[in-house]
Amino acid sequence: MSYLRLLAAFFRVSLRGELAYRVNFFVQLFQSALDLGMSLGGLAVVFSFTDTLGGWRPDEVLALVGVYFLVGGIIGLMIQPGMEEFIESVRDGTLDFTLTKPEDAQLLVTIRRVDIWKLIDILMGVIVLGAALARLGGSIGLGEAAVFILMLVAGGFIIYSFWLILATLSFWFVRVENILVIFQSMYEAGRWPISLYPGWLRYGLTFVVPVAFAVTLPAEALTSRLSGWTLLGAVALAAVLLVISRGFWRLGLRRYSGASA
């Protein structure tokens, strides 16, 4: 419970900090809208030549784009800013201050930075998703919604563990921020159904960089493509990865000697 209170406190701090730069809101709104426009424009061009894309109907791909923005927003809001700052703090030694605090250090580096403007992406994703679902017809039952949320949470934890493992590498290799660029490039591929891609790329986007778990599988849950086994597997993988990334974090921490001291 105290974790949630901490999270709320960090949220308030960054909200206050950002409200000093109100124009940023409009800049971010403009950029997010542009990004969404790009996605929708691409879809419009492709679907002017076909009715289905690898078995996905236009409104189903629209739902996928909604999930893509929603999850991208969550990563940008909660995961990415903290991890970037953490990598930076290993390099310049300010991680010392985090380690001396009484709360768990992994938790602190995870939640201490939030980029509140990414809420715009989340909101846009939800709106697109809602519009897509409305157009698909009210076939979404309570069960599917629950599976979707569960899949979203599992995917979120998988992505989080993945980022934590990459960021933890900075204890050994000081310059790892470029590795995160790989994630950004690969995440772009999630705008389209992963089932389109040839096997090697599909495996890469599932197990090397887990874009599939974060974007495709939640969208599949909503369009009734997901089997119970996949869901179970995703939840199990999320749990395993959380444990592994925690172990890796502690291993890395033992190597940390503090650059500033």
Add this chain to the structure above:
Amino acid sequence: MKGLAELYIQQFRTTLAMMLQYRASLLIWMIGHVLEPLVYLIVWSVVAGTGGGSVGDYAKRDFAAYFIVLMLVNHVTYTWIMYEFEYRIRHGSLSFALLRPVHPIHSDIADNVSSKVITLPFMVAVAGVLALVFRPALSPEPWAIGLFVPALLLAFLVRFLLEWTLAQAAFWTTRVSAINQTYFVLLLFLSGQIAPITLMPHPVRVLAQILPFRAMVGFPVELLLGRLTLSEALTGLGIQAAWVIIGLVLLRVAWRAGVRVYTAVGA
């Protein structure tokens, strides 16, 4: 002229040594350059597959050829100057460049070319692997190959000059990321990176005729694919040459006005 040539050779040597230090970073940045055209290659192949084998006058293997060549052309012509310039102005490091007796664009060109000398072999290797996987249909006429070389060179110049000019926006505003992103979305749709321009809806095709983006990427690709007649190809080269001249003029105007408002933050 001789002085400038010597300057390029020296600058080229230093930046090549510098870029070689960042080999890993360069490779990582290339992943995006490979993945984006690859995604559209796959998407359009699937569309062609479900639509009886082709979309418009592009069959599956034509799309493969289009996007693999596009990947290479885009890589040869891209610049990162719009990010770089913002950094220079925000941190005041432009001041050092201003103290030198030559225009800063020369060292930027040398930077760009030397980074590509390092990365291009990898890109060509990737293109080779993709060619083995997707079996592109590419059999250009000899004259098309001959004209492709100047077309690629002009495409690089058009893109470099216009992006260098646009980068000057950082003199007037600190919020260039919105400008940059607008530019990149336009580039994506109007240069042929999402789909060949000929497959785009009518308004996009008209815009692509007026704006310079096709001259930066799409035109050399279509030329090598044998999609253009000889007269279309020559017209295209003329349009590219015109954009080079327009770019030079705009660059001069923007640079003169920009340096005047530059306040050298942090210096």
